[in-house]
Amino acid sequence: MKVILAYSGGLDTSVMIKWLQEKYGAEVVTVTLDVGQGEDLALIEERARKLGVVEHYSIDAKEEFVENYVFPAVKANAMYEGKYPVSTALSRPLIAKKLVEVAEKHGADAVAHGCTGKGNDQVRIEVAVRSLNPDLKVIAPVREWGLTREAEIEYARKHGVPVEERRSIYSVDQNLWGRSIECGPLEDPAEEPPEEIFEWTLPLREAPDQPGYVSIKFERGVPVELNGERLDGVSLIARLNKLAGMHGVGRIDHVEDRLVGIKSREVYECPAALCILEAHRDLEKLVLTKHELMFKELVDREWAHLVYTGLWADPLREDLEAFINSCEDRVEGEVRLKLFKGSLIVVGRSSPYSLYEHSLATYGAESRFDQSWSKGFIELWGLQSMTARWKKRRKEA
Known part of the structure; x- marks a missing residue:
């Protein structure tokens, strides 16, 4: 039996190598993706x-992650429950895709992952794998085995798996689009997150006493320039993470409804994501009609829900993207943001497709808006509402 394991290099997935070898007599091939988590891939491969x-694959997937997963999320203003920019969720279908590609290359029987039975990631990875190749078996050792941390360490020592002193009580997942931090004191939603958990954002007391400004240029709904410099997506996001994080921008603390039915307190750091999404939404308001905006809000919410709940493979996502991409053809322009001690404010925007007309909006003498139009409009606009109210009052009388 040959198994392709999504390998992080940590204790959990290291123990899984031995467990798969022992329980299934499996030849294990490991796969590690670089999606901007900042880990030493050479060290992980050596481990x-x-x-x-029998083989290990280190895959630089940052560009693919940004172009095919993050940028569609930007176009869809993807914020699950209005707070979480689906950073971890976006990487899971990409990991599943690479697992399947390696499995098919090796003629493997199964793929394996290190997700628990309480989280969302098991669903995201397994649905994606089975959608791509229904003949592959999916093995979830953490869910099947149910080991405690203590038993896992004992098993590791018995089987020669190096056990490093645990560096943190927190569980962290990160990629270019954001950091997710769980466990420890964060499991009490009434407690303020300790400062030690944050790596990308400065505490407000250490942030600069003067505001910073960033300008983001968009073409067809995706960011292409930062402060006047044209950059590839990976570089732009990485640079903006640092710029915004320096001003304390990017922290998220909220109670989230997990797919498996649990309410979970989640803490995230997403400096670039929050800046780009805020700028993108503002630019859309400048160039799209109010009817497009109202409908797109519904479409965006459903897109984020599909991705969060592990249904990247559902045809509805592509159906929604057909509408989204049609709108995004006109989402071109520049947005200026002001960053100051954790706050993020749009302070300017421009676009060749702008629907803002100064000659109509101004209250000055040069206005082209004929105020006499409003009298008849008001009569027609409120006709049914006024008629209904009159009828109701007459009935009550």
């Missing part, structure tokens, strides 16, 4: 090979 894997 995997020492544990007896």
Whole structure:
């Protein structure tokens, strides 16, 4: 039996190598994706090979992640429950895709992952894998085995898996689009998150005493320039994470409805994501009609819900994107943001497709708006509402 394991290099997935070898007699091939998490991939590969894997793949997937997953999320203003920019959720279908590609290359029987049975990621990865190749078996050792941390450490020592002193009580997942932090004191939603959990954002007391400004240019709904410099997507997001984080911008603390039915307190750091999404929404308001905006709000919410709940493979996502992409053809222009001690404010925007007409909006003498139009409009606009109210009052009388 040959199994392709999504390998992080941590204790959980390292133990899984030995468990798969022991329980299934499996040849294990490990796969690690670089989606901007900032880990040493060479060290992770060395660790995997020492544990007896037959092959290891280190895949630089940052560009693919941004172009095919993050940018569609920007176009869809993807914020699950209005707070979370689906950063972790976006990487899971990409990980599943690479697992399947390697599995098919090796003629493997199964893929395996390190997700727990309480989280969303098990659903995201397994639905994506089975959608791409229904013949592949999916093995979830954490869910099947149910080991405690203590038992896992004991198993690791028995089987020669290096056990490092645990660096943190927190569980962290990160990529270019954001950091997710869980566990420890964060499990009490009444407690303020300790400062030690944050890495990308400065505490407000240490943020600059003067505001910073950033300008983001969009073409067809995606960011292409930062402060006048044209950048590829990976570089733009990485640079904006640092610029915004320096001003304390990007922290999110909210109670989230997990797919499996649990309410969970979640803390995130997403400096670039919050800046880009705020700028993008503002630019859309400048160039789209109010009817497009009202309908797109519904479409965007459904898109984010599909991605969060592991249904990236559902045809509805592509159906929604057909509408979204049609709108985004005109989402072109520049948005200026003011960053100051954790706050993020749009302070200017411009676009060649702007629907804002100064000659109509101004209250000055040069206005082209004929105020006499309003009298008849008011009569027609409120006709049914006024008629209904008159009828109701007459009936009550």
